[in-house]
Amino acid sequence: MAEEAVRNKKVVLKKYVTEGYAEQSDLETITSSINLKIPEGTKDAVLLKNLILSCDPYMRRCMTPRDPSHYLPSFELGKALNGLGVVKVVESTHPNYKKGDLAWGYTEWEEYTLLVSPPLLIKIDHSDSSLPLSYYSGILGIPGLTAYAGFYEVCSPKEGEYVYVSAAAGAIGQLVGQFAKLMGCYVVGSAGTKEKVDLLKNKFGFDEAFNYKEEHDLNDALKRYFPKGIDIYFENVGGKMLDAVILNMNLNGRIAVCGMVSQYNLGKNEGIYNLIDIVYKRILIKGFHVFDYLPQYGKFLDVALPYIKQGKLTYVEDIFEGLEHGPEALIGLFAGENVGKRSLVVARE
Amino acid sequence: MAEEAVRNKKVVLKKYVTEGYAEQSDLETITSSINLKIPEGTKDAVLLKNLILSCDPYMRRCMTPRDPSHYLPSFELGKALNGLGVVKVVESTHPNYKKGDLAWGYTEWEEYTLLVSPPLLIKIDHSDSSLPLSYYSGILGIPGLTAYAGFYEVCSPKEGEYVYVSAAAGAIGQLVGQFAKLMGCYVVGSAGTKEKVDLLKNKFGFDEAFNYKEEHDLNDALKRYFPKGIDIYFENVGGKMLDAVILNMNLNGRIAVCGMVSQYNLGKNEGIYNLIDIVYKRILIKGFHVFDYLPQYGKFLDVALPYIKQGKLTYVEDIFEGLEHGPEALIGLFAGENVGKRSLVVARE
Numbered sequence: 001m002a003e004e005a006v007r008n009k010k011v012v013l014k015k016y017v018t019e020g021y022a023e024q025s026d027l028e029t030i031t032s033s034i035n036l037k038i039p040e041g042t043k044d045a046v047l048l049k050n051l052i053l054s055c056d057p058y059m060r061r062c063m064t065p066r067d068p069s070h071y072l073p074s075f076e077l078g079k080a081l082n083g084l085g086v087v088k089v090v091e092s093t094h095p096n097y098k099k100g101d102l103a104w105g106y107t108e109w110e111e112y113t114l115l116v117s118p119p120l121l122i123k124i125d126h127s128d129s130s131l132p133l134s135y136y137s138g139i140l141g142i143p144g145l146t147a148y149a150g151f152y153e154v155c156s157p158k159e160g161e162y163v164y165v166s167a168a169a170g171a172i173g174q175l176v177g178q179f180a181k182l183m184g185c186y187v188v189g190s191a192g193t194k195e196k197v198d199l200l201k202n203k204f205g206f207d208e209a210f211n212y213k214e215e216h217d218l219n220d221a222l223k224r225y226f227p228k229g230i231d232i233y234f235e236n237v238g239g240k241m242l243d244a245v246i247l248n249m250n251l252n253g254r255i256a257v258c259g260m261v262s263q264y265n266l267g268k269n270e271g272i273y274n275l276i277d278i279v280y281k282r283i284l285i286k287g288f289h290v291f292d293y294l295p296q297y298g299k300f301l302d303v304a305l306p307y308i309k310q311g312k313l314t315y316v317e318d319i320f321e322g323l324e325h326g327p328e329a330l331i332g333l334f335a336g337e338n339v340g341k342r343s344l345v346v347a348r349e
Numbered sequence: 350m351a352e353e354a355v356r357n358k359k360v361v362l363k364k365y366v367t368e369g370y371a372e373q374s375d376l377e378t379i380t381s382s383i384n385l386k387i388p389e390g391t392k393d394a395v396l397l398k399n400l401i402l403s404c405d406p407y408m409r410r411c412m413t414p415r416d417p418s419h420y421l422p423s424f425e426l427g428k429a430l431n432g433l434g435v436v437k438v439v440e441s442t443h444p445n446y447k448k449g450d451l452a453w454g455y456t457e458w459e460e461y462t463l464l465v466s467p468p469l470l471i472k473i474d475h476s477d478s479s480l481p482l483s484y485y486s487g488i489l490g491i492p493g494l495t496a497y498a499g500f501y502e503v504c505s506p507k508e509g510e511y512v513y514v515s516a517a518a519g520a521i522g523q524l525v526g527q528f529a530k531l532m533g534c535y536v537v538g539s540a541g542t543k544e545k546v547d548l549l550k551n552k553f554g555f556d557e558a559f560n561y562k563e564e565h566d567l568n569d570a571l572k573r574y575f576p577k578g579i580d581i582y583f584e585n586v587g588g589k590m591l592d593a594v595i596l597n598m599n600l601n602g603r604i605a606v607c608g609m610v611s612q613y614n615l616g617k618n619e620g621i622y623n624l625i626d627i628v629y630k631r632i633l634i635k636g637f638h639v640f641d642y643l644p645q646y647g648k649f650l651d652v653a654l655p656y657i658k659q660g661k662l663t664y665v666e667d668i669f670e671g672l673e674h675g676p677e678a679l680i681g682l683f684a685g686e687n688v689g690k691r692s693l694v695v696a697r698e
Contacts, residue, residue: 072629238625260625271620276587276609278636280421285634287627 008034010080010110011326016065019267027327034112044094045116048087054137055333055342060264080108086136102126104136138341139315147175148300149293154256154286155232159184167236169196171341176234177206178313188225192336218244237262239270246274249283257287316340357383359429359459360675365414368616376676383461393443394465397436403486404682404691409613429457435485451475453485487690488664496524497649498642503605503635504581508533516585518545520690525583526555527662537574541685567593586611588619595623598632606636665689
């Protein structure tokens with residue numbers, strides 16, 4: 001079988017980073033090899049060529065040692081990171097997949113990955129090749145479904161409501177804002193650079209946007225942008241921002257908690273002091289996970305694809321090329337350097 | 350009309366108490382007078398004889414100056430406190446009420462109260478006089494409906510789930526625990542004295558109970574009482590307890606936030622540090638207010654009355670007699686001195 005062995009570059013975790021910002025040197029790109037053949041007798045296996053890897057904020061938490069409380073597996077030291085991506089099936093003994101299929105789902109940060117009973121692998125109907133394949137790591141994949149489920153299912157939005165989105169220029173936030181506008185809501189987003197703020201206002205059609213780093217007092221900023229209060233908050237950041245938002249929520253407000261990226265680098269979380277307002281204002285706070293909404297993926301595509309084709313839903317990507325740039329792409333994401341959805345192209349089809 | 354004037358004792362607020370424990374001297378009992386006659390031409394009015402006044406934890410917040418963020422009106426200095434109570438209609442120009450009717454709803458802390466367009470006044474069918482009238486300030490009034498709505502509607506309980514109730518020997522907690530047992534849940538309650546803990550286990554049938562004041566580490570205590578985690582938390586106290594509970598919640602756990610009594614005496618709220626777990630564990634936190642569930646009051650009675658008559662639902666009251674003991678009754682409640690539902694009898698029928 002040696003003649004089938006090919007090079008297999010991987011991005012691996014060198015050491016766990018419990019606290020503080022992760023650095024590129026915490027990751028490393030190594031070169032290994034893989035037999036491009038599923039071992040004989042292995043059932044339900046797929047050998048995947050990884051095309052595009054998704055860089056996601058939650059991966060920061062996978063760089064910390066295993067903590068049973070956060071229900072997220074940690075990366076294994078010295079092994080390829082795992083994450084979401086777009087793949088092509090090279091060989092399959094799994095009845096649902098065949099050679100040549102395109103799919104998205106869980107894979108690993110390497111050139112080729114052998115998976116037995118893949119935990120999540122959804123075939124892509126790419127007959128309409130006018131859309132970039134990278135969209136399946138973003139707007140048409142997990143970030144898209146997350147925005148859809150979090151906004152429509154968790155927040156139960158109504159026309160005319162006031163919606164606030166943090167990390168609004170990211171993979172998910174940009175879509176939440178656009179969904180909210182399509183619904184007839186008033187939408188304000190925040191982000192951490194002028195470039196992102198401009199994008200929110202000029203590209204994604206947010207009514208207003210601001211740079212949270214330039215605000216000394218987030219409570220004041222929110223009062224300025226929401227003189228009539230906030231009905232819906234799509235929470236991506238946590239910490240001080242959440243605390244200020246709670247003060248500005250309206251009666252019967254809803255907070256969909258998608259993530260709390262501001263806390264992922266901290267050894268100890270920031271305190272939240274204003275929770276008592278959820279009693280007075282009958283606020284709903286709901287942590288949600290997109291996997292609970294996977295059965296709605298088809299319905300989501302039925303909504304999103306026409307919007308995209310009609311130009312009513314746009315998507316900004318921030319693409320890196322080459323597995324060797326994986327550490328840079330991922331670590332930069334954690335520092336908020338991305339403008340739009342960050343993905344890493346490993347190979348073209 | 351002077352011949353109709355009678356004595357009208359009142360409990361009034363002398364000064365606002367922003368921070369720290371309120372004291373009896375912050376309140377005072379004064380004697381005034383009232384004409385026992387609705388002024389001529391006044392429509393939709395009721396003149397009420399106050400029979401039983403409810404002492405409720407939320408009233409602590411009404412002793413602070415008006416804060417628009419908490420959606421609760423403050424008491425007016427020098428005027429009778431307002432609150433819930435059981436009343437008898439002395440005279441009425443309101444089409445829904447007639448002389449002699451018994452009712453419960455909003456009234457004031459005095460002997461007689463004249464209300465025009467009463468905001469909440471629900472007639473009592475007291476044909477079954479085997480139940481004490483005071484029950485309508487407790488198990489058959491707002492505390493009962495609060496327990497019912499918070500547990501069944503907000504928490505969506507299922508048989509076999511693990512339920513934790515704080516302030517469990519209070520007006521609401523004792524009922525939540527009993528509802529949970531009737532549903533087939535495993536229930537643990539906490540309270541602040543040995544007497545209350547004994548009551549929870551021996552009178553209300555909680556599976557376990559503990560004195561939170563004797564626990565150095567609430568997280569450890571909860572891990573001991575809930576080795577399999579908590580599915581439902583009925584939140585009455587907030588602060589450090591909430592923080593410890595979040596750490597021990599299970600996947601898809603639900604927290605119904607009824608109140609946060611531990612915070613009402615503080616000038617600055619305690620910080621909550623573990624909210625990030627609501628993402629990992631997809632937790633729902635919902636502040637609710639019983640007034641949103643008033644339309645279900647009839648349905649609630651249909652459930653509660655048979656349970657009471659069959660002895661499946663019991664209720665412990667902590668009754669003070671005499672309006673002049675109002676300050677003592679109310680201030681003691683804020684300090685957790687009550688064992689069961691604290692009410693103040695102003696007059697017998």
